[in-house]
Amino acid sequence: MRSLLAHIAAPVETPDRRRTERRTLRLDVAARSATDEAAVVIRNLSRTGLLIETDAAFSIGETFLLVLPELGAAPARVVRNDGRLFGCEFLTPVPASAISAALLRAPHDGEADDVAEGMPAGDTEGLYARRPSAILLTALTALFTGVVLLFIFALVSLNFAD
DSSP, X not given: OOOOOOOOOOOOOOTTOOSSOXXXXXXXXXXXXXXXXXXXXXXXXXXXXXXXXXXXXXXTTOEEXXXXXXXXXXXXXXXXXXXXXXXXXXXXXXXXHHHHHHHHXXXXXXXXXXXXXXXXXXXXXXXHHHSOOHHHHHHHHHHHHHHHHHHHHHHHHHHHHO
């Protein structure tokens, strides 16, 4: 029998102190704070944090819910800001599947530029109006799931009635 060798190393400390790999993307989603709902653009994303761009007036330390594809609402906290860019951390790490779903939903190979083509710089209202709301998608998914569960419950009830 041959033994296997393994090497477990501590995570390498990077100059920017990130704990997990960030994936660059451009994905329009909804965010809801205690006082407001806003459209945000995710610029990069990892299991522990993200960089968003928005016109919303988030402040450092503010907590909000971010609607991610296939995950739904994920609570995050603002840790830094630079104008319209906000560095945020998730209150609990999101699953890798949520990162994959977000990457799949993001436009690929210049599609994001095609959507914004012909729009004046800084005009994001038209861009957000052309994209379906993530909240609406989440609500429709929940409604569909509820209808399916009611149908299954009705079938089971009919079987027990016989």
